[in-house]
Each structure stands twice: as C-alpha cells, then as structure tokens.
Amino acid sequence: MALSGIQIYKLLPQTNCKDCGYPTCLAFAMKLAAKQAELSSCPHVSEEAKAQLSEAAEPPIRLVTLQADGHEIKVGNETVLFRHEKKFFNKPGLFIRVRDTDPAEDIRAQVAAADSYRVNYVGMALSLDGFAVEATSGDPGAFASAISAVRAASARPLILISRDPAVMAAGLRAIDGESPLICGADAANWQAMAELARQHNAPLAVLGNSLDELAELTEKIKETGVKDLVLDHGARSLGAALIRQTQIRRLALKQNFRPLGFPIIAFAGNDAPGGQAVMAAQAIAKYAGFVVLDSFAPETVYPLLVLRENIYTDPQKPIQVQPALYEINNPSPEDPVLVTTNFSITYFSVANEVESSGLPAWLLVTDAEGMSVLTAWAAGKFDAERIAKAVKGFNVADKVSRKRLVLPGHVAVLSGELEEELPGWEIRVGPREAVDLPAFMKQAL
Amino acid sequence: MPVDIPKDKWPGAVRTITLGATPAEGGTRARTVTVGGEKALPYMHFEAEMPYRPVIALEIKDRRPDDWSPLLLEEWGEAASDPASWAKAAEAAGADLLVLALSLTGADGQPTTPAAAVAAAKAVLAASGLPLIVFGPGQAEADNTLLLAVAEATKGERLALGICEDKNYRTIVAAALANDHLVTARTPMDVNLAKQLNILISDMGLPLDRILMDPTTGALGYGIEYGYSVMERLRLAALQGDAMTQFPMIVTPGFEAWKAKEAKVGQGVPAEWGNWRERAITWETLTAVTLLESGADIVVLRHPESVRRVRAAIDDLMTAPVTA
Ligand code: B12
Ligand code: SF4
Numbered sequence: 001m002a003l004s005g006i007q008i009y010k011l012l013p014q015t016n017c018k019d020c021g022y023p024t025c026l027a028f029a030m031k032l033a034a035k036q037a038e039l040s041s042c043p044h045v046s047e048e049a050k051a052q053l054s055e056a057a058e059p060p061i062r063l064v065t066l067q068a069d070g071h072e073i074k075v076g077n078e079t080v081l082f083r084h085e086k087k088f089f090n091k092p093g094l095f096i097r098v099r100d101t102d103p104a105e106d107i108r109a110q111v112a113a114a115d116s117y118r119v120n121y122v123g124m125a126l127s128l129d130g131f132a133v134e135a136t137s138g139d140p141g142a143f144a145s146a147i148s149a150v151r152a153a154s155a156r157p158l159i160l161i162s163r164d165p166a167v168m169a170a171g172l173r174a175i176d177g178e179s180p181l182i183c184g185a186d187a188a189n190w191q192a193m194a195e196l197a198r199q200h201n202a203p204l205a206v207l208g209n210s211l212d213e214l215a216e217l218t219e220k221i222k223e224t225g226v227k228d229l230v231l232d233h234g235a236r237s238l239g240a241a242l243i244r245q246t247q248i249r250r251l252a253l254k255q256n257f258r259p260l261g262f263p264i265i266a267f268a269g270n271d272a273p274g275g276q277a278v279m280a281a282q283a284i285a286k287y288a289g290f291v292v293l294d295s296f297a298p299e300t301v302y303p304l305l306v307l308r309e310n311i312y313t314d315p316q317k318p319i320q321v322q323p324a325l326y327e328i329n330n331p332s333p334e335d336p337v338l339v340t341t342n343f344s345i346t347y348f349s350v351a352n353e354v355e356s357s358g359l360p361a362w363l364l365v366t367d368a369e370g371m372s373v374l375t376a377w378a379a380g381k382f383d384a385e386r387i388a389k390a391v392k393g394f395n396v397a398d399k400v401s402r403k404r405l406v407l408p409g410h411v412a413v414l415s416g417e418l419e420e421e422l423p424g425w426e427i428r429v430g431p432r433e434a435v436d437l438p439a440f441m442k443q444a445l
Numbered sequence: 446m447p448v449d450i451p452k453d454k455w456p457g458a459v460r461t462i463t464l465g466a467t468p469a470e471g472g473t474r475a476r477t478v479t480v481g482g483e484k485a486l487p488y489m490h491f492e493a494e495m496p497y498r499p500v501i502a503l504e505i506k507d508r509r510p511d512d513w514s515p516l517l518l519e520e521w522g523e524a525a526s527d528p529a530s531w532a533k534a535a536e537a538a539g540a541d542l543l544v545l546a547l548s549l550t551g552a553d554g555q556p557t558t559p560a561a562a563v564a565a566a567k568a569v570l571a572a573s574g575l576p577l578i579v580f581g582p583g584q585a586e587a588d589n590t591l592l593l594a595v596a597e598a599t600k601g602e603r604l605a606l607g608i609c610e611d612k613n614y615r616t617i618v619a620a621a622l623a624n625d626h627l628v629t630a631r632t633p634m635d636v637n638l639a640k641q642l643n644i645l646i647s648d649m650g651l652p653l654d655r656i657l658m659d660p661t662t663g664a665l666g667y668g669i670e671y672g673y674s675v676m677e678r679l680r681l682a683a684l685q686g687d688a689m690t691q692f693p694m695i696v697t698p699g700f701e702a703w704k705a706k707e708a709k710v711g712q713g714v715p716a717e718w719g720n721w722r723e724r725a726i727t728w729e730t731l732t733a734v735t736l737l738e739s740g741a742d743i744v745v746l747r748h749p750e751s752v753r754r755v756r757a758a759i760d761d762l763m764t765a766p767v768t769a
Contacts, residue, residue: 082681084674119717121666216446238758239765242488242738247450254451273761274734274754281731285673285738299719303665303707303727307735310670345667349706356713372668378633435706 003056005033011049012042019043060252062262064203064228064289066093066130066181069155073129075289076263081249087314092288093129094280094304095159096296097267099136100146107149114296115154119305122319122344126305128156132183132292133171135162140170147174159183159205159265159292165192172200181205181290183265184232190217194224203228205265210234211247215259229262230290238273238282241266245287263289270294277304284308318370319344325394326351331360333401336445338430338437339387340408341368341376349434357438362399366390373408384417391422404445406430452492457686459483459742461497462654462693464542464605464627465576471601471625475574478542480742481693486680487740488762498763499737500541501752502578502745504699505531507547507557507565514709516725517747528565529572538749539756542576545569547591549582556587559594566595570602578605578629578695578745581617589616596620605629605657605695611642618649629695631659634675636682640689647689657743658692664701664708665732672696673739680740694740698732699747730754737762 009029020041022028031037032053039045039053063077073093080086096114098107111131118127131150135143143162150158151174158180160171168182184205185193197204206221206229208214218229233244245264251257266288272279276293277300283291284307293300313319323342328351340350342365354361366386368376376382387405390396397403403425407414409432418427431440461482466472478500484493509518509526518525524534528545535543547562566579579595581588592606593616607629609617614630621628630646632638639660647653660679662672682690702708708728711721718724729751733744737759746752 082674082677083670084678117717119715211448211450212446215448219446237765238761239488239490239763242762243491243765246486246489247491250451251448257448259446260448274730274758275727277727277731278734278754278758281735282738285735297719297723298717299721299724300727302718302724303731306666307669307731310666311673313670315670315674375633433704435710 003033003053005030007056008032008053011045011052013044013046015044017044055258060256060261061249062228063090064230064263066157066159066179066203068130068157068178068180071130071156073157078249078287079253081253083311084315087316088312090289091308091312092284093157093290094301094308095130095132095290095292096128097132097134097161097292097294098146098150099134100139100142101136102146104145104149107146108153110296111150111153114301115156117296117298117301119298119302121306121309122348123321124309126309128296128301128305130154130157130159132159132161135160135164135167135171138164138167140167143167143171144174147171151175157181159290163189165189165196168193168196172196172202179203181230181265183207184230185217185221187213187217190221191224194221194226197226197228198224203230205230205232206262207232207234211244211251211260215257218259218262231260231262231264232267233264236267236269236272238279241279242282242286245283249287265290265292267292268294276300280304281307285311320370321347321365323365323367323390325396325399326363326365328354328363329358329360331362333399335360335362335400336402336404336406336428336441337362337364337391337396337400338406339364339366339390341366341371341373341382343368343370343372343376346372350437353434353437354441357441359438359441361441362396364390364394364396364405373410377411377414382411384414384421387414387418388421391425402426404428406445408432450491453485453489453684455484455493455684455686457684457688457691459680459683459693460654460691462627462657464578464603466601466603466625470603472603473570473574474576474602476576477603478576483680483684483740485684487738488765490765495763497742499742499744499759501539501755501759502542502544502695502743503535503538503540503749503752504544504546504697504745504747505535505569507545507562508552510548513747514703514725516708516711516722517703520748520750527568529568532569532573532575536573536575539752540575542578542743543569543573544578544580544745546580547582549584549587557582557591559590562591563594563598566599566604570599576604577602578607580607580629583608585613588613592617593620596624596626599626600624603627607631608659609642609646611638611645614642614646615649618646618651621655622649622651627655627657629657629659630692631661634661634671636675636678636690639675639679640687643689643692653688653692656692657695658690659695659697662696662698662701662732662736664698664705665728665735666707667701667705669732669735673735676736676739676741693742695743695745696736696741697745698736699729699745699751702729702732703747726750726754734758
C-alpha cells in the first residue's frame with residue numbers, strides 16, 4: 001500500500017535544505033506520494049528510510065513471473081477484492097498436471113495435445129499456460145525423466161511438484177538453466193527448498209496448512225533472500241479454499257499484510273466437489289494466480305478459458321470491434337447486407353455463423369458503443385438513424401447492386417423507421433438468434 | 446506467527462423468504478423452501494452463520510418445448526411432453542423446487558389460454574410436493590392474463606410469480622397480493638433499477654418477505670461478468686443496510702447457458718470445443734456456480750447432471766469449516 005505524503009515526510013531528514021529542488025521536505029514528500037518525484041533526488045535520506053520507502057512502494061500482492069522459451073505468465077499485483085471496484089489485472093495461469101508415474105508416452109501425448117490447444121473466443125486465440133509435473137513416485141530418476149518428456153513436448157513454463165529436496169534437485173537438473181515454479185516448501189523442508197530456489201533463481205511455492213503456518217514460513221524464507229513466493233494454503237475442498245483465498249486477498253489488500261502478499265496457487269482435482277472445472281472456476285473468480293488442473297480435455301478447458309476472459313475484462317470497457325463494412329466469404333454486389341452492433345460477442349456470434357455456413361454476405365457493423373443488439377437498442381445506441389448513418393458512412397450503396405438490408409430479429413420494430421431513413425432499400429427482418437441465420441439466408445434471401 | 450484474520454462486520458442482512466405452503470399453512474406442498482438470511486458475503490462462515498443453503502430449481506414447461514437443445518429433450522425424454530411427468534422427473538433428479546415456464550403458444554400454434562395454464566400448474570402441483578415458481582411466457586399481456594388465472598386457481602400455495610419487470614409488474618403483484626403468493630422482480634443488470642422496481646412493488650403493499658429479485662445474468666461467454674458484478678454489488682449494498690436490496694436473488698443460468706451455442710448445438714462447431722454433452726453441462730454448471738459465489742440464493746437449471754454437480758458444490762461450500 002502506498003504511503004501518504006505525511007508518512008513519507010516522517011522518514012525524510014526534515015531539514016528543508018532544498019537540495020532536492022523543492023522548498024521543503026514536506027513538499028518533496030507530497031510529490032513522492034503523487035509519484036511525481038524520485039526518492040534519489042534527496043541526497044540526505046538514510047539507508048533505513050530508503051529501505052522502508054522502497055518496501056512501501058511495492059505492491060501489496062507481489063508480481064511473480066514464470067518464463068520459458070518466449071512464453072511468459074505474470075500473476076499477482078492485484079489491487080481490488082471485487083472486479084467492479086476497478087478490474088482484475090493478471091489472469092491466473094492455467095496449468096495441466098502430469099505425474100511421473102504415468103507412462104512416458106501418455107505424458108507426451110497429453111502434453112502435446114494440451115500444448116497445441118488453441119481456441120478462438122471473440123477473435124482471441126486462447127491457450128493454456130503450462131504444465132505441472134508431480135513427483136508421485138518419489139524417485140529422482142523417474143521425476144527427471146518425466147520432466148524431460150514434458151519438455152520434449154512443450155516449451156511452456158513448468159511447475160515442479162515434490163516435497164523432497166533431493167527429488168526436486170534432480171528435477172531441476174533435468175531442465176538446467178530454467179526457472180520453473182518450485183512447489184514446494186513446507187515446515188520441514190523449507191531451508192533446502194529455499195536454497196534450490198536461490199540456486200535456480202526460481203519462484204517458490206510455500207505450503208502451510210493454516211494461515212499462521214504459511215505466514216511464518218514466508219517470513220523465514222524471505223530472510224534467505226528468496227522473494228518470489230507463491231502461496232499454497234493447503235485447502236483442497238471448494239468451501240475451505242474459498243475462505244482461505246478470500247482471507248489471504250483481504251489481508252494483503254486491506255491490511256497490507258506482507259507475509260501473505262503473494263499470488264496463490266490452487267489445485268483443481270478431478271475429485272473436487274462438482275468436478276475439477278467447478279473448483280478451477282472458483283479459483284479463477286476468487287483470487288488464484290496459478291490454477292493446476294488434474295487433466296486436459298477441451299470441453300473442460302474451453303469454458304475455463306472463457307470464464308477467465310470474462311472475469312478479467314475491464315468492467316468499464318466492453319470488448320469491441322471496429323465499426324466497418326466487413327466482407328464474409330467474398331460477397332458480390334448481389335449479396336445481402338446484414339446489420340449488427342460492434343460488441344465483440346455480438347459481432348463474432350454473427351460473423352462465425354455466416355462464415356462457417358459458407359454463404360457470402362456483407363456485415364455492416366454499426367458503432368453502438370460496444371453494446372449488444374438489445375442493450376444498444378434499449379440505450380438508444382442502435383436505432384434507424386444510426387444504422388442509416390452507417391450505411392452512408394461506409395458507402396454501402398457503392399458496394400451492392402441489390403439494396404437489401406437484414407435487421408436482427410430482436411429489433412424488428414426498427415424496420416418501418418429504417419425504410420423511411422433509407423429510401424430505395426429493401427429492409428428485411430432476420431431471425432432473432434444468429435444460429436438461425438444460415439437457414440434464413442438460404443430460404444428467405 | 447499468529448495471523449489476525451480480518452472479519453467484515455455488516456450492519457445489514459438479507460431477508461428470509463419462504464416459498465410454498467404446507468397443508469397446515471394453507472397450501473398443499475409437502476415441504477417449503479426457505480432462502481436468504483445472509484449476514485456476510487457468500488460462504489464466509491467464519492464471519493456469520495449462513496442460515497439457509499442456496500437452492501436449485503429445475504425448469505419445466507407446460508408442453509414439449511420447440512426451442513430447447515436436443516440434448517435436454519433427449520435427457521428428459523417423454524417426460525418433457527407432459528408437465529406432471531416432467532415435474533416428477535425433476536423432483537427425482539434432485540430439484541429443491543420447480544419452475545414452470547409457460548409457453549406463449551400451445552403445440553397447435555394458438556396462444557396459451559388461461560385455462561391451459563391453470564391446468565398445467567395444477568397438474569404440476571398434484572404431481573410433486575415441491576414448492577413452485579411460475580413464469581409467464583415473457584410478453585406483457587400474456588403474462589398478465591395467464592399469471593392472474595394461475596394465481597387465483599392456486600390461492601394460498603405461496604408460489605412465486607414472475608416475471609415482474611418495470612413495465613409489467615402491477616397485475617402480477619396484485620395477483621400475488623390477493624392470493625398469498627410471492628413475486629420475482631427482474632431488472633436488467635443494474636443496481637439502481639433493481640432497487641427502483643423493488644420499491645414500486647413494495648409500494649403496492651406486498652410484504653417484503655414475498656419478493657425475490659432477479660438481477661438478470663448472461664451465460665458464460667455471453668455477459669456473465671455483468672451479472673456477476675451486479676450481484677456482488679447488490680449483495681454488498683444489502684449487507685451495508687440498503688433495505689431495498691435485501692432480497693434473496695434468483696437467477697436463470699439454465700436458460701442463459703442453454704441459449705449459448707456452446708451448450709445448445711453439437712454440430713457445425715469448432716473441434717476445439719470438445720465433447721458436446723460434457724461441454725454443455727460444464728457451461729451450465731460453471732455459469733451457476735460462479736453466480737452462486739456472487740450471491741445467488743436460487744439457481745434455475747435445466748439439466749439433471751448440472752443439478753448433481755451444482756448440488757455437490759453447494760454441499761461443500763456449506764460445510765466449509767467455520768475457522769478455515
Ligand atoms: C449484458 C447485458 C447488459 C450489459 C451490457 C453488455 C454490452 N456490452 O452490451 C449492461 C449491464 C451494461 C447492460 C445495460 C443495459 N441493459 Co442490458 N442486457 C444484457 C444481457 C444480460 C445480455 C446481452 C448480451 O450480451 N447478449 C449476447 C449478445 C451476443 O446478443 P445480441 O447482441 O442480441 O446478439 C444476438 C442476436 O441479436 C443475434 N444477432 C446479432 N446481430 C444480428 C444481426 C442479424 C442480421 C441477425 C439476423 C441476428 C443478429 O445474434 C446474436 C446471438 O444469437 C441482456 C439480457 C439477456 N440475457 O439477453 C440484457 C438486456 C439486453 N438489457 C436490457 C436493458 C434494458 C439494459 C439497460 C437499458 C438497462 C439500464 N437502464 O441500465 C442498459 C443499457 C445500457 C446503458 N444505458 O448503458 C434489456 C433490453 C430490454 C428490451 N427488450 O428492450 C435486456 C434484454 C434485459 C431485459 N430482459 O430487460 N446490459
Ligand atoms: S533534499 Fe531531502 S532533506 Fe533536503 S529538503 Fe529535499 S527532502 Fe528535505
């Protein structure tokens with residue numbers, strides 16, 4: 001949490017010597033608080049005050065970055081409890097777990113499938129972030145070869161899971177030079193694990209079965225110089241995980257409680273109540289930084305990737321597309337003009353339907369300030385006047401020989417007015433849902 | 446290191462509302478359902494006991510629907526052709542209560558008559574002892590005539606009648622008032638609109654323990670984030686003491702999710718969407734669970750497997766250790 005000007009002033013020499021270029025220490029402190037000045041401008045500030053000020057300038061939830069071969073995932077650095085207060089910033093990483101007791105071919109196949117998985121949602125290509133390899137066998141050699149098998153099939157960031165420092169060391173050697181998330185340290189092994197994290201310059205997950213234990217461990221580990229920590233609160237059921245994650249987030253944000261000011265790692269097991277997707281969905285909405293799924297299946301991962309986009313959109317800015325006249329399947333001047341709004345979800349529902357049907361059409365996207373058809377209509381941002389303006393603005397009449405315009409079924413009421421606004425145009429009312437557009441285009445147009 | 450866990454202390458609480466009436470209470474229901482009463486954010490048991498668990502309603506129709514996903518019709522089979530059989534099947538599938546959603550027209554394409562609506566409601570009440578919510582077809586005039594007839598024919602049952610919207614609440618509220626029913630008040634994802642409608646309804650004299658509010662939601666991928674945040678804001682307002690937001694919330698993730706292409710159809714969709722049935726159920730389940738965690742008290746679902754999963758989630762959320 002940022003310090004106020006007065007709090008900063010108390011840490012300054014208070015001599016008003018003006019060497020910083022400001023008339024008083026207080027004036028300088030105010031500029032610092034407003035982030036309009038640099039602390040280094042004061043040559044007299046003590047080392048101790050410097051340390052305190054730089055600690056205070058750190059975000060309440062540390063930003064932790066996991067990298068590998070061009071892939072990067074940043075988590076933490078969140079500032080609010082509820083997305084409507086501002087927004088959630090760093091999307092949690094979604095990882096798929098494999099176990100070193102699984103046969104190597106299975107690991108390779110599962111990882112290759114998950115690694116290449118890419119799905120389109122409103123024009124964005126969504127994918128998974130990496131893999132978590134778990135040393136279920138307890139055997140260093142088996143762990144190392146499982147990690148090598150994963151690495152052979154994917155270049156994405158890794159999480160290594162073992163509580164045995166010897167096993168972890170073997171795993172780290174298998175990908176020498178990399179800095180995976182080490183998962184992790186507990187009350188028994190933390191010194192050895194912290195040493196491994198230091199050697200490999202890797203972030204370290206810390207497991208505590210109560211918040212007391214967790215806070216105590218992170219404080220001890222920080223003293224060893226390892227700063228990139230991730231919290232595993234140990235709760236594996238839905239209800240307990242929700243409570244712990246909420247408590248951690250509140251402590252970090254509302255009380256600036258440093259020992260728990262780190263991103264959270266959540267595990268969504270296949271045996272979670274309601275299934276792993278439910279557990280992962282909760283983790284996405286409720287404060288996790290890393291989410292580890294037990295297995296990969298497109299029908300589970302796709303909904304989760306979409307949920308993550310939804311929860312992390314900026315509540316003040318709907319995702320939009322550029323208003324324009326779009327061409328779908330190379331339309332000719334004979335083909336119909338379909339009208340819609342520039343809300344991304346709306347645009348892509350319509351564009352995807354028409355595109356996959358193979359039928360050519362012009363898609364006129366009006367500027368409805370990023371709202372859906374009915375929302376924009378209700379808000380007065382999608383009416384006959386605006387549609388007519390778009391028809392003229394994008395010179396639609398020059399592109400088509402047959403002046404036919406299809407309205408979304410939900411705004412059939414606009415057709416009369418639109419006929420008046422656009423003399424010479426044939427106004428047709430399409431179906432309500434985009435799914436029914438191809439059939440309508442085939443039969444009715 | 447002992448951590449001092451901060452606890453929110455809220456001045457307000459959500460009202461407690463009971464749906465359905467047993468014979469002793471003037472109805473015919475085998476049991477009633479009580480929701481609300483929250484004094485903290487959802488499932489924060491370490492701050493305040495959550496006296497009533499959120500409940501799951503299954504949506505059934507007065508006749509075989511024309512526009513439901515084939516997955517749903519296949520799942521319910523013949524039961525979906527008859528409201529009484531459907532009600533029984535829904536109860537067997539684990540619903541806590543039922544939503545009977547009236548169709549605008551009968552199978553013959555003619556407008557649903559008040560007599561037909563009453564017959565369907567009566568058949569459902571006879572077939573199942575669960576409390577019942579009845580939704581009109583969603584067109585002002587039809588809603589008014591059908592719901593009025595149903596309300597009169599089921600006096601004393603403490604049904605919830607919906608959907609009251611700003612332009613169409615008077616007749617429905619009057620019908621509820623005269624016949625000892627409840628209403629559901631729906632507004633399009635806006636805290637102030639929700640408050641306003643609740644004020645209008647309570648101004649008509651309907652007791653406050655007979656109002657449920659439906660803040661409207663979108664499905665996963667289709668606007669869920671708006672519904673999610675409005676529900677969080679409404680619940681925060683309720684806990685902060687704003688009386689006109691202190692109503693239990695009902696939402697319809699089943700209706701919304703099954704409208705989405707991801708759930709509705711299995712053909713002509715990208716291969717990356719994976720197995721249709723599992724994807725559809727996950728779509729509905731995730732929409733529902735996400736909304737439960739933002740404060741929903743009643744979720745209305747459509748698929749029995751979603752009911753099973755959402756129930757497992759609620760069970761676990763409700764039994765989380767108080768000191769977790
Ligand atoms: C999310 C949402 C919002 C969000 C905005 C999201 C956005 N960026 O648009 C928020 C919360 C901001 C909002 C606000 C309002 N909303 Co609003 N909102 C919704 C909600 C829940 C979903 C809308 C949505 O995203 N749908 C998904 C998109 C993809 O649908 P779509 O654009 O219609 O596109 C589909 C079809 O139309 C068709 N289609 C699209 N283009 C074309 C083109 C052709 C040619 C064809 C054939 C088909 C076609 O294909 C698509 C898929 O099938 C709906 C209720 C619901 N569940 O539907 C209410 C709803 C649209 N809102 C409504 C209202 C009244 C409002 C407000 C006016 C309320 C208020 N006073 O505050 C405001 C207006 C905005 C403002 N003043 O700022 C009402 C509209 C009522 C009506 N019939 O007039 C609705 C229906 C809710 C209700 N039942 O009352 N809303
Ligand atoms: S240089 Fe430092 S001590 Fe001097 S006035 Fe500025 S802040 Fe104060």
